[in-house]
Amino acid sequence: MNDLPEQKETNLSFEKIKxxxxxxxxxxxxxxxxxxxxxxxxxxxxWAYYVQLRDGLGVxxxxxxxxxxxxxxxxxxxxxxxxxxMLISSILGLLRIDWITPISRxxxxxxxxxxxxxxxxxxxxMGRPDRVINVMIHGRFQSPxxxxxxxxxxxxxxxxxxxxxxxxxxxxxxxxxxxxxxxILKKVYNILSFGYINTPSQHKHLHKMIRTLMILIVPxxxxxxxxxxxxxxxxxxxxxxxxxxxxxxxAGAFVAGAAxxxxxxxxxxxxxxxxxxxxxxxFDKMGKLMVAVCLVYLYFNLNEFLVPGYKMKTGDDIHLKExxxxxxxxxxxxxxxxxxxxxxxxxxxxxxxxxxxxxIISLFILAGAWVKxxxxxxxxxxxxHLPIQNVPENFVNYSPSAIExxxxxxxxxxxxxxxxxxxxxxxxxxxxxxxxxxxxxYKIEA
Amino acid sequence: xKEETSNNSRxxxxxxxxxxxxxxxxVSGFSLLGAAKAAAQEPRETVxxxxxxxxxxxxxxxxxxxxxxxxxxxxxxRGREGIAGKSFVxxxxxxxxxxxxxxxxxxxxxxxxxxxxxxxxxxQMQDAEHTAPYFMPKPCQHCDNPPCTKVCPVDATFxxxxxxxxxxxxxxxxxxxxxxxxxxSARIFQWTxxxxxxxxxxxxxxxEANVPQKKGTISKCLFSADxxxxxxxxxxxxxxxxxxxYFGDQNEDAVTNGTTHETVRFSKLIEENAGYTLMPELGTxxxxxxxxxxxxAFEFNGDLLNEENLH
Numbered sequence: 001m002n003d004l005p006e007q008k009e010t011n012l013s014f015e016k017i018k019x020x021x022x023x024x025x026x027x028x029x030x031x032x033x034x035x036x037x038x039x040x041x042x043x044x045x046x047w048a049y050y051v052q053l054r055d056g057l058g059v060x061x062x063x064x065x066x067x068x069x070x071x072x073x074x075x076x077x078x079x080x081x082x083x084x085x086m087l088i089s090s091i092l093g094l095l096r097i098d099w100i101t102p103i104s105r106x107x108x109x110x111x112x113x114x115x116x117x118x119x120x121x122x123x124x125x126m127g128r129p130d131r132v133i134n135v136m137i138h139g140r141f142q143s144p145x146x147x148x149x150x151x152x153x154x155x156x157x158x159x160x161x162x163x164x165x166x167x168x169x170x171x172x173x174x175x176x177x178x179x180x181x182x183x184i185l186k187k188v189y190n191i192l193s194f195g196y197i198n199t200p201s202q203h204k205h206l207h208k209m210i211r212t213l214m215i216l217i218v219p220x221x222x223x224x225x226x227x228x229x230x231x232x233x234x235x236x237x238x239x240x241x242x243x244x245x246x247x248x249x250x251a252g253a254f255v256a257g258a259a260x261x262x263x264x265x266x267x268x269x270x271x272x273x274x275x276x277x278x279x280x281x282x283f284d285k286m287g288k289l290m291v292a293v294c295l296v297y298l299y300f301n302l303n304e305f306l307v308p309g310y311k312m313k314t315g316d317d318i319h320l321k322e323x324x325x326x327x328x329x330x331x332x333x334x335x336x337x338x339x340x341x342x343x344x345x346x347x348x349x350x351x352x353x354x355x356x357x358x359x360i361i362s363l364f365i366l367a368g369a370w371v372k373x374x375x376x377x378x379x380x381x382x383x384x385h386l387p388i389q390n391v392p393e394n395f396v397n398y399s400p401s402a403i404e405x406x407x408x409x410x411x412x413x414x415x416x417x418x419x420x421x422x423x424x425x426x427x428x429x430x431x432x433x434x435x436x437x438x439x440x441x442y443k444i445e446a
Numbered sequence: 447x448k449e450e451t452s453n454n455s456r457x458x459x460x461x462x463x464x465x466x467x468x469x470x471x472x473v474s475g476f477s478l479l480g481a482a483k484a485a486a487q488e489p490r491e492t493v494x495x496x497x498x499x500x501x502x503x504x505x506x507x508x509x510x511x512x513x514x515x516x517x518x519x520x521x522x523x524r525g526r527e528g529i530a531g532k533s534f535v536x537x538x539x540x541x542x543x544x545x546x547x548x549x550x551x552x553x554x555x556x557x558x559x560x561x562x563x564x565x566x567x568x569x570q571m572q573d574a575e576h577t578a579p580y581f582m583p584k585p586c587q588h589c590d591n592p593p594c595t596k597v598c599p600v601d602a603t604f605x606x607x608x609x610x611x612x613x614x615x616x617x618x619x620x621x622x623x624x625x626x627x628x629x630x631s632a633r634i635f636q637w638t639x640x641x642x643x644x645x646x647x648x649x650x651x652x653x654e655a656n657v658p659q660k661k662g663t664i665s666k667c668l669f670s671a672d673x674x675x676x677x678x679x680x681x682x683x684x685x686x687x688x689x690x691x692y693f694g695d696q697n698e699d700a701v702t703n704g705t706t707h708e709t710v711r712f713s714k715l716i717e718e719n720a721g722y723t724l725m726p727e728l729g730t731x732x733x734x735x736x737x738x739x740x741x742x743a744f745e746f747n748g749d750l751l752n753e754e755n756l757h
Contacts, residue, residue, distance in 0.1 A: 056661045057620070058638030064563075067625040067635055127620015127635065127662030131600075134619050138600040145599035145623060236593055236629040236728050384631045385725060386584060389569050390550075392562050 012276065014435050014442040021427045021434075022177055024272040035420060041413040048406030049124060057127050059403045065388050066381045066398035071125035072231075073373040074408050077256065078118035078415070079152070079228045080249070080369060084257025085111025085159045086221030087293075089166075090214045099285050101437050102277045102429045106264045107257075108163040109428070113418035114260075115156045115224070121411050122148075144230045151224040158217045163422075164192060165210050169432035172196040172444045185425055198432070198444040225250045232376070238315040239380035242308075248300040254293040255340070256369035259362040262286050264419070266359035268428050277429045280355060287353030290365070294344045301336065319383045328379050331371050339368015494645050496657060499673075500556035500681060502645055522614065525653035525671070528606030534669055535609070536585065536683070537692035537701055537715055540739035543568065543581040545748065549682035549691070556670065556681040558659045560641045563634050565667040566682050570748040579746050580739035583690065585682065586611060586632040586667035587724060587732035594624035594633065603664065609696075609733050610671050613656055615663035624664060629728050633666045669693075679704050696733075 052059050062069040088107035092100045100107075123129050139146050172193040175186070196202055229249035232240035242248075262283065269278040308316045309324070323332045343361050346352040352361065378398055382388075388396055400408075435442050492504045545568055553565045565585065572579040588611050595603050595611060602618040605611050625633045640646075640659035649658050654671035670680035678684070683691040683704030694701030694712060702709045715721065719737040 056636070056638045060637075063637065064625065064634045065631065067622040125621070127622065128618065131617070131619045134600040134602075134617055138602075138617060140599060140601050143597050143599040143623070145597070145621060149599075231623070232626075234597060235627045236730075237626065381626070385629050386631050387569055387571070388631070390562075390564065390567055395562075 012438060012440065014440050017277075017431055017434055017440070018173060018177065020274065020276065021429050021431050022174070024274075025174075025424060025427065026178065026180070031420075031424065035417070038413050038417045038420065042410060042417065045406040045410030045413065048403045049410065052124075052403055052407065053129070059401060061394070061399050061401045061404055063395040063398075064391065065384065065395055066378055068125075068377055068381060069398055070374070070400040070404050070408055071121060073370075073377040074411060075118055075121040075125065076228055076249075076373040076377065077370050078114045078121055078411065079224060080253035080256040080373070081260045081366075082111045082115035082118060082155070082159070082257070083221055083225055083250070083253035084261045085115075085162065086217050087254050087257055088261065089162055090217045090221065093214050094211075094218075098437055099282060101433045102274075103261065103265055103282055103286075104433075105163070105167070105426070105430055106268060106423075106428055107261050108159060109419055109422045109426075110257075110260050110264055111159045112156065112163055113415045113422070115152060115159060116418065117411050117415045119152050119156065120414070124407055124411075144227060144234050147223075147227045148231065151220060151227050155217070155220050155224045158213055158220055162210070162213050162217060163426075165206065165213065166430060166433065167426060168192065168194055168196045168206060169198060169444060170427050170430060172198075173431055174427065176445060188425065196444065198442075222250060225253045232380075236385075237380050238383055238385075239319045239376075242304065244300060244303055248304055251293065251297040251300045252369065252372065255290070255297045255365060258286065258290050258293055259365035259369065262290070262358055262362040263366065266355055266362075268423065269355065272423075272428060274429055277434060283355045283358050284350070284353045287347045287358050290358075290362075291344055291347045294340055294347075294365075298340055298344065301340065315383070315385060319379060322379055322383065323375065328375055331375050335368040335372040335375060337368075338364045339372060340365075493648055496646075496649055496652075496655075499678075500552075500655075521650065522616070522653050525612060526604060526606065526614070528608035528610060528671075529674060530607065531697065532608040532674075533696040534588070534674065534733065535694060535696045535701065535712060536588075536669070536680075536734045537712070537721065537737060538583055538734065539690050539692070539719070539737040540580055540582055541737060541742050542688045542690045543583060543739075544688055544744050545570075545581045546687055548685045548687055549583055552681040552685035553667070556657075557655060557665065557668075558641050558646055558657050559634075559665070563641075563665075565632075565634070565665070578739070579748060580742070581746075581748065582736070582739075583682070584630065584632070584724075585669075585734060587630050587730065587734045588667075588669060590731035590733060591729055593627040593629065593728075593730060597623045597627045599623070606671075608674075610669050610674075611666075612653060612668055612671060613664055613666060614653055615656055615660045615665065616651055616653075618660075618663040620662040620664070622664070629725060629730065630732075633664055636661050636663055636665060 060069060060071075084107050088100055089104045093104065123132055126132065135146070135149060139149075141147075171189045172195075174181075175189040175193050178185070178189070181189075196206070226246040226249065229245040233242065233245035235241065265278050265282065265286070268274055305320070305323075309320050312320065322328050343365050346361055347358065352358060382396070382398065432442065432444075491507050493507055495503050495505050497503055547568055549566050550564060550568060553559070554561060554563065557565055559565065567584050569582045569584050570579055571582045588609055590605075590609065592605055592611050595605050598604075599621060600617055600619055602614045603611060603624055604614070620635070622635055625635060636659050639661050643658070646658035651658060652672055654668060654675065656665050656668055659665055670678070670682075673680060679693050679702065680691075683693045686704050689703055689705035691704045692701035692710070692712075692715065693704060694709070696712060699712050700709050701712045701715060715737070716735055721735045721737050723732040723735055
């Protein structure tokens with residue numbers, strides 16, 4: 001297996017790499033249809049949000065007890081997925097693991113799309129989005145929400161830079177090669193390539209900057225998910241009031257992020273015909289990485305549920321019983337089994353780390369991760385310290401309304417649209433880095 | 447429809463009491479009806495006002511003088527500061543509460559709340575499997591270490607110098623973090639347009655009553671801070687028929703019973719009756735104290751005993 005990439009190397013020249021990677025950017029087949037579909041979904045769901053704006057959050061299933069619902073669960077999921085950028089391009093990049101080269105840009109694109117939409121999801125959850133500016137005017141730095149706003153914007157900024165900076169050499173190539181593209185895109189390539197012609201000094205400076213950003217994004221990436229967990233851990237509620245919630249969320253985010261990346265890799269490999277670049281080896285390695293992060297996550301799950309489950313403290317007991325054997329048992333166990341335990345068992349075997357099986361497993365992991373966020377947010381709110389009484393039936397049971405589901409679909413469609421557009425206008429596999437990696441010499445002309 | 451039913455009852459009234467009084471009733475009824483019709487014809491001539499005891503009244507516009515309304519900023523400024531030198535406390539005597547729910551009604555009337563929205567909620571409690579159930583009115587605990595104000599990103603909920611935790615619904619962004627943070631489930635959210643928005647829409651926002659309520663913002667018990675400013679007891683305290691509530695100033699060490707108007711020493715009341723606070727282990731330091739539900743002179747009539755929503 002190890003000598004597989006070296007065999008491939010002989011087939012590749014810089015011209016071929018360039019051609020292979022730039023081809024999907026010029027070929028529009030089916031793209032308009034896909035974008036039109038996404039825009040239709042977006043506009044229908046935007047109407048749902050308009051209804052929510054007009055009539056208030058009462059159009060959702062949320063009420064005074066379950067006051068955070070689908071939106072917040074979805075927000076946590078989006079933040080989780082976005083952590084893939086830090087995992088791949090930063091942690092593995094800093095360790096100088098070079099098999100990540102062809103997939104690092106897909107990771108960054110996913111990170112940028114999901115963290116940007118996460119920011120939007122939180123605004124869509126607000127009762128008064130028209131007052132969002134109050135967070136700037138009257139912001140109190142004692143509130144975890146301020147920390148969240150800070151780290152999300154920082155993470156988005158650094159992720160964008162980590163997407164664009166390593167792309168500068170590729171964009172210089174795009175500028176030269178993509179003659180037939182639209183004038184706006186030409187301008188984009190022209191500006192964003194910063195006159196790069198791969199001189200030794202340019203190369204040195206660029207890589208220094210990228211390295212600095214790769215280091216910077218580690219604490220920010222940890223912070224974004226830790227702070228998101230603190231939105232829950234800073235309260236006095238059973239199920240949230242635990243000390244390991246921060247690292248627990250980070251571990252879970254690595255799982256969700258890695259799964260999203262595998263799905264993205266598979267899609268681009270097949271659809272963009274990049275089998276020579278995103279190879280079986282990458283899926284195999286990602287599979288092993290997935291087992292590793294899933295095991296860490298499993299360890300945190302054991303701590304999070306087994307320890308309080310052993311004690312069954314008042315308050316925790318109702319919450320845990322509802323999760324283990326009660327109303328939430330199906331969701332809880334399916335997220336644990338399908339989203340964590342079974343994938344670990346399967347992915348230990350080599351044949352399940354082939355592209356198609358691992359992609360399917362990753363879809364289950366993603367679904368499990370989403371359900372897990374739902375199970376983290378909602379049951380806790382249904383088990384407050386004092387009994388829920390003298391309120392209508394719909395205060396006691398939560399189920400998301402059609403409007404709420406539509407607005408959530410909106411967030412997914414928007415994230416997919418951002419990924420689609422970014423993957424259309426930018427090369428999804430780094431051209432120059434791939435060549436560098438394989439020891440192919442190349443020149444970038446001005 | 448309403449006019450018809452009121453006329454029907456008036457007829458019965460006529461038969462039983464006598465024509466002369468009845469005639470007077472009819473005359474006054476018609477005159478009221480006429481006034482209402484006149485008001486309906488000329489809606490621009492009157493304005494809605496909230497009286498100090500929480501009643502909505504219509505006042506002729508001609509009778510208003512320009513200096514009556516205080517500017518919003520001034521109301522909010524003094525509302526944020528609180529009443530100097532005071533330290534408000536509430537004592538709830540659980541041995542007296544028999545679930546009359548007059549406190550809930552008065553509160554909802556005062557703060558523009560629907561029947562399912564509670565600033566104060568009378569809960570049926572049972573601490574353990576074999577202990578006696580009891581009724582427990584639960585207002586905001588006005589904690590001295592409030593988890594809700596800590597998490598507010600915009601300082602829309604805050605603690606005043608007199609101990610009251612208030613809400614500024616002109617600033618609240620509706621993130622509902624405070625609801626998640628409150629362990630007493632004391633906070634509510636205006637999920638839709640609040641009750642009777644038309645009636646209240648011209649009122650200047652009074653932060654101390656949180657009226658008018660606004661869609662997409664938080665509300666909660668305010669210890670009727672607007673009434674305290676006029677040396678009145680909170681709505682719930684005054685309306686209790688059973689002597690459950692004491693309210694007063696910890697600095698003066700005096701609390702007054704809302705039903706009997708008897709003023710007692712706060713420290714003595716707490717000491718002699720083994721007063722306690724809710725969930726002290728959470729470290730929230732509530733300003734609402736409870737006296738245990740002992741020696742009750744009535745049967746517990748709640749439906750708690752056969753319900754599964756036990757604590």
